[in-house]
Amino acid sequence: MSDSRALKPLFQGAAVVLALGLTTLVLLATKAPPLAAYVNIARGAVGTVSVALDVLVAWVPLLLVTSGLLVTFTVGLWNIGIEGQITFGAIFATWALRSFQGGAASGAIDPALAIALSVLAGMAGGALWAMLVGALKTFGGVNEIFGGLGLNYVATALNLWLIFGPWxxxxxxxxxxxxxxxxxxxxxxxxxxxxxxxxxxVLALVAIAVVFALIQGTYFGLRLKAVGKNPKAAYLLGIPTWQYTMASFAICGILAGLAGAVQVTSVYHRLIPSISSGYGYMGLMVSMLVNFSAAVAAPVALFFAALNVGSIQLPITLKLDSSLAGVLQGTLVLFVILAEGARMRFMKKGGRKA
Amino acid sequence: MRKITKLILALLLVAVLGTTAFAQSAPPAAGANLTIGLVMVGPYNDHGWSQANYDGAQYVVAKVPGTKLVYIDKANSADRPGTTVSQLGESLVAQGAKLVIFSSDDMSDEAVKFAQAHKDVFVIMTSGDQTWKDGKAYKDLPNMICIMGRMEYMKMVAGVAAAMTTQTGKIGFLGPLINDETRRLASSAYLGAKYAWVNYLKKDPAKLSFKVTWIGFWFNIPGVTSDPTQVADDFFNSGYDVVISGIDTTEAVTEAAKYAAQGKKVFAIPYDYAKAIDEGKGVSLGVPYFNWGPAYVTTVKAAMAGTWKSHWEWNAPDWKNINNPDTGAVGFNKGTLTKDASASVDKFIAELAKGLNLWKGPLALQDGSAYLKAGEAATDKQVWYLPQLLQGMEGQSVSK
Structure with a gap:
């Protein structure tokens, strides 16, 4: 066992090297200078105060959705519907802001209160959409992956209809x-x-801290883990399984909705078609990369955000596509998971020999 | 002690006055060297709107010594999720840009945000009206200039080319999103078509069908907009034999070429980019295009010399030669036209040059309400802020 722990960083390090190697090969294949590309991404992410702050701007929604996803993953759920939950949060926040706009302008309502209520509305919207996935699963027997995917499309369609129609x-x-x-x-x-x-x-940091504490340090978290590890056993031991499933969806939805509300109130200041910005899917990648543990989610999410913001430089300076960041993120996740699999195999073989 | 306090107070006062004075005036002259940043909504090589802007900026670099270009394309939240246009503008400033061109209507709000946040950077807002004193969106932005070309003329020419070509009497207009600009441009094409139909072909205006279908954005965003390929196909499959494009990209021409290869007699008129007619040899009747170079040169020179003054410009064609690359703001590049149609297009351009005005009453709006009385010529404001499509046109005026 101690051997396996010691080997873990080795395998993970190899995974990172392999991911970098593959991305470098992609760059070489397209006749792009790899070193310059990496330097540009780094400069684009930390080169000035302004871009560094932009990294934090991207980090917030990513960390929020990752925090939420860690809760659903704890219960063993693949909440693919996260994108729709962000969108729904954004829709609810927009709806609230639209209703408060007149009152805030005339002084009938304090703008700070209006913002706070709109953010809360966003959280409620996200929770609602997530619990719909949960309800489909618990009462309808619809796997959360299919339910979530379907509801993502519904959320997008509703969003487009609102932007092109009533709003x-x-x-x-x-x-x-x-x-x-x-x-x-x-x-x-x-x-x-x-x-x-x-x-x-602050909200994002509080979110990840709460989720960490919830999973690691509370009875509630312990029960969530029990449901995740073996729902049947948990049920037999007296844990109300479906309630815990729904609760995990609700928590994740609240955080996704918060991410959507933040996008509306602080980044775009309006509702746009791609308001979720793909942060939901990226959050899934971050969760997998950190092996579903809240302890290192924040720095890894920060790294992903940095890659995203830094890669904006690529088309400007090197005429390279920004999607290179996605290539690096994707291969990183892939190799880390592969390395973990390889390590397990290696350990088994080692065990047999011994 | 008192003296020092007074001195500090005086210095503070000077500093405050200085900053306010600075904030209310244009940035200082850029001098002999200027890096220009260009933000494009679509790909720089879209054979349409964005490429026309890209070529305009390249023209500046070729004509004005000391200038350099940095650019970012695909500046829209579908292609670059999570980013904002002002953020992308800043990334160009980080590369040394002291003048940033926001080259799409889609960037209006973000360009204002950027201009307000970066008072030391010159800003060109292409197609905007925020610096038009008499306009509806006016804002006091000393560092911003709005530039647009009077494309209405060339859309009328396109309308003439379409009317002279159609055999079915059905002209389709592949529209982008609905706003003031797109309403007036679609309507201009209709005015040109109707004029040729009645005056050159001596036909009954009631027998001319002109239909506008909007896709919802300047170009195709899968899953978000209607698919322009599909819209063009629908036109060609339902008897419309000429499609005039109002979108940034070339789907109308590409589809026309496809149908022509199957033996159908259909044509299209692309938009924005002078060389877009090459996309469909034999099916492109011509292209109304923007020539941003000359206006960008004038503005860039003003920024360098320190003569920059915020204003709005709506630039006319050079009627002596509408295709002179060094003068006019808009042109029409003729493509495959019959001899007759070609002669009519030339005749129409000559008439426009002599002062023919189709934006003249009597004209009614689509719902029948009065727009211009008999003999009344539309003002710039009436044309720019056209509230509906014109009577006789099919299609949505404003989203319900």
Missing amino acids: KRPGVASMSGTVPFDKALWLPTINEQSRFAPIAV
Whole structure:
């Protein structure tokens, strides 16, 4: 056992090297200079204060959804519906902001309160959509992967319909998005030049800390784990399995909805078609990469966010596509999982010999 | 002690006044060297709107010594999820850009955000109206200039080419999203078509069918917009034998070429980019295009010389030669036209040059309400902010 622990970093290190190697090969195959590409990504992520803050802006929704996903993964659920839950959060937050806009302008409601209520509405929206997946699973026998995927499409369709229909700009029908909200209803940023809202970072850090504490340090978390490890045994031991399943969906939905609300109130200041920005799927990758453990989720999510923001430089300086970041992220996840599998095999063989 | 306090106060006052004065004026002259940043909504090589802008910026680099271009394309949240347009503008500033061109209507809000946040950077908002004093969206932005070409003229020419070619009397308009700009451009094409139909062909205007179908954005975003390929196919399959494109990309021409290869007699008119007619040899009647180079050169020179002054410009064609690359803002590149149609197009351009105005009453809006009284010529504001399509056109005016 101690051998296996000692070998783990070795295998993981090899996985990282392999992922970098494969990405480098992709670069070489397209006749692009690998070193320059990596330097540019690094510069684009930490080269100036402004881009570093942009990394944090991307980190917030990613960390929020990852936190949520760690809860559903603990119960053994693949919450693919996370994208739809972000979108629903954004829709609910937009709906609330739209209702408060008049009141905030006339002074009938404090803008800070309006923002807070809208963020809460977003969390409720995300929870609602997630619990629908949960209900389909518990009461309808629909696997959460299929249910979630289906509901993702429904959320997208609803979002598009709202943007192109009831919430369209006056006289305009465009997928550009809804009319931007008044500045008073934006999540406060450190200054006018920045998209960086410190409170959003605090929310994300609180989320991951709470999820960590919940899973590691509470009876509730222990029961969640029990349901995840063996639902039947957990049920026989007196754990109300379906309630715990629903609870995990609700928690994940709340955090996904919060991510959607943050996108609306602090990044785009309006509802756009691709409001989820793929953070849900990226959160799944981060969760897999950290082997479903909350302890290292924050730094890994930060690294992924840095890759995303840094890669914006690639088309500008090297005429390379930004999707290179996705290649690196994808291969990283793949090789880490492969390495873990290889390590297990290796350990088994070693065990037999001994 | 007091003296020091006074001195500090005075210095503070100067600093505050200085910053406010600075904030309310254009950025200082850029000098002999200027890096230009270009943000494009689609791919730089889309054979349409974005490429026309890219070529315009390249034209500046070729004509104005000391200039350099950095650019980012596909600046939309579908292609670059999680990013904002002002963030992408900043990434160009990080590469040294002191002047940033936001080259799409889709970037209007973000360009304003950027201009307000970066008062030391020159901003060109292509196709915008935020710096039009009499416009509806006016904002005091000393570092921003809005530029647009009077494409209405060339869309009318396109309408003439379409009317002179159609055998079925059915012209389709492949529209992007619905807004002021797209309404007035689709309507211009209709005005040109109707004019040729009535005055050149001596036909009954009631027998001309002109239908607009909108896809929802400037180009295809799978799963989000309607598919322009599908829309073009629907036109060709339902008796429309000429499709005028109003979108950034070339689907109308590509589809026309496909149908022509199957023996159908159909044609298309692409948009934005002078060389877009090469996309479908034999089926492109011509292309109304933008020539951004000259206007960008003037503006860039102003930024370098320190003569920059915020304003809005809606630039006319060079009627002496609408295809002169060094002068006009818009042109029409003729493609496959019959001798007759070609002569009519030339005749129409000559008439426009002499002052023919089709934006003149009596004209009614699509729902029948009055737009222009008999003999009344539309003002710039009336054309720019056209509230509906015109009477006689089929298709949605405003999303319900």
